[in-house]
Amino acid sequence: MQTLYRRLLSILPRIGVKVVDLGPGTALVFRRGERTVAPVGRGADLVARGKARYTVTDAGTDTWVVARAAAGRSVTSVPLGPTGARLLLDGAVPADGEREFQLAASHYLCAQHVAALLELNGVNCVFDVGANTGQYGKGLRRFGYTGRIVSFEPVSDTFAKLRRSAENDPDWHVYNFALGREEAVQSIHVDWKSMNSLLPPSEYGKERYRRFAKGRTEEIEVRRLDDVMQKALEGIEDPRPYLKMDTQGFDMEVFAGAGERISEFVGLQSEVAALRLYEGSPAMGEAVAAYEAAGFGVTGMYPVTRDPATGRVVEFDCVMVRAPEPGGPAAT
Structure with missing residues (x-):
């Protein structure tokens, strides 16, 4: 019923x-x-x-x-x-998109890890070397970092975009020169998108990226990190700096330019090469060994790019913090 x-x-x-x-x-x-x-x-x-x-x-x-x-x-x-x-x-993502997804996830996890390390270690100034258009600085802000950012980008067209990225952020300072082992005027390869480099491409790099067959060069100023630190840290009462390097094969030169002042950094981040894209760039083991010899310990390794034919990692983002002295208290 x-x-x-x-x-x-x-x-x-x-x-x-x-x-x-x-x-x-x-x-x-x-x-x-x-x-x-x-x-x-x-x-x-x-x-x-x-x-x-x-x-x-x-x-x-x-x-x-x-x-x-x-x-x-x-x-x-x-x-x-x-x-x-x-x-x-x-589910509409094709199976061959898995690698792209993995790299995107790795980038996110690396940024999250770095943000947590900056907070844990009381970092109040990030040296962003090889800033490109400001992607890294914007990422720091998205993940909650509120301290000073000091960005270095030598290529004129790219620097103009970086300056626009930072113009409304009073504690984000930008400089239009490169950092290296010694003061100089050098030629940088440009028009390689985000891969402009002071080094020529390796044979593997030429096979991997067509963009390396084109481009032009631009004269840029190179300065030492230890010479610019005083101005960069001005006004910070108890500086606790962190060094991020993404210079397309030139990171070890930037690192060398810090001299004895590298001991002031509580951590660093460097793009290290498992497969070298640039002629004369250090191998991954060589770079990591040099950073460890200076007192840093690895906290994370995140794939940046992979070889499409073999799946091998080409470059890693290596994140490190200053290791405690033997017998001393743990790093904070």
């Missing part, structure tokens, strides 16, 4: 009121348009305007992601260990 409730629902459409039955004792009534119902979890429904189809993906306890479904599209929810966090993957 039909209940009064059910009979009422059957009558409503006759007087121009539309009905969507949502289950025992629950219904949606409306006058105009169409509605789509998508089940969400147990005993819950999503009601949306129109006739579009939606996908619902479990994203943890009592949490779902609802997306308008495109043809063949699906979303996969992957738990990240016991952290409670989940990664949502668009």
Whole structure:
């Protein structure tokens, strides 16, 4: 026998009121348009305007992601260990996009790791050497770093973009020169996008990147890090600097230019090469050994690029902090 409730629902459409039955004792009534119902979890429904189809993906306890479904599209929810966090993957990404995804994830994890280290070690000035257009500085701000940033970018066109990135940030200082082992005027290879370098490409580099076959050179000023530190740290009562280097094969030259003042840095980050893209750049083992000899210990290694043919890592972001003295207290 039909209940009064059910009979009422059957009558409503006759007087121009539309009905969507949502289950025992629950219904949606409306006058105009169409509605789509998508089940969400147990005993819950999503009601949306129109006739579009939606996908619902479990994203943890009592949490779902609802997306308008495109043809063949699906979303996969992957738990990240016991952290409670989940990664949502668009199922439409082709299998050959896995490597690109891995590198993007590595970049994110590296930035998050660095932000945590800066806070843990009380860093109040980051030397951003090889700043390009300011991507690194912007990333620091997104992850909550509020201290001083001092960026160095020698290429004139790129520096103009860096200056615009920093113009509304009063504690982000920018300089239009390179850092190296000694003061000089040198030629830098430009028009290689973010890979401009003071070094020529290696044979492997020429095979890996077509851009190295083109480009031009530009005369730039090179200065020593220990000569610019006093001005860069001016006004900071108790400086605790961190050195980030991304100079396309020139990081060891920047490091050498710090001289004895490298002991003032509480940590560093360097792009080290497992496969050398630039002629004359140090091998990864050589670079890491030099940093360790200066008192730094590795806290993370994050792939930056991979060889598409072999899957081998070309470069890593190597993150380090000053190691404690033997028998001394742990680094903070």
